[in-house]
Amino acid sequence: MFATGRRPNTKNLGLESVGVKMNKNGAIEADEYSCTTVPSIWTVGDVTDRINLTPVALMEGGALAKTLFQNEPTKPDYRAVPSAVFSQPPIGQVGLTEEQVRNCFTYLQQLKVGKMGHEAKAAAGV
């Protein structure tokens, strides 16, 4: 199995000269509302190196649109971002792990844990 990576292409945009802070990999730093270190400059998507996936970029953009244009300050919500490994068989995951559920919901008296095989997941479209 091989793996590679990507880096934000933020060199030579003049961001430093206007005061937009970037980390050592060139990702633009954003606060929890996607605002950069310059209050009039906002940023979403891979260039922020938060979770680099298409639906996440869309969700961040949606949250920012609400903040900027609907007067409804909205933080991106990363609680249920699905991820997939396009292997054979494929692997997918979404939501909290069993451990996280136990830690977050300590008041739960009973937690039912189910497991299903790859064939069942494929049939369910998961």
Ligand SMILES: Cc1cc2nc3c(=O)[nH]c(=O)nc-3n(C[C@H](O)[C@H](O)[C@H](O)COP(=O)(O)OP(=O)(O)OC[C@H]3O[C@@H](n4cnc5c(N)ncnc54)[C@H](O)[C@@H]3O)c2cc1C
């Ligand atoms: C090989 C590969 C496979 C992937 N597979 C998946 C997948 O299966 N599922 C998934 O969810 N995500 C996947 N991703 C990630 C997904 O593509 C990104 O998370 C998503 O595109 C991020 O959207 P974005 O708008 O932030 O950035 P981008 O889609 O990269 O858009 C940035 C845009 O800005 C433009 N741009 C760059 N510099 C400048 C400039 N100086 N001036 C003007 N325009 C500029 C670029 O041309 C580009 O159009 C994959 C990525 C790669 C590379």
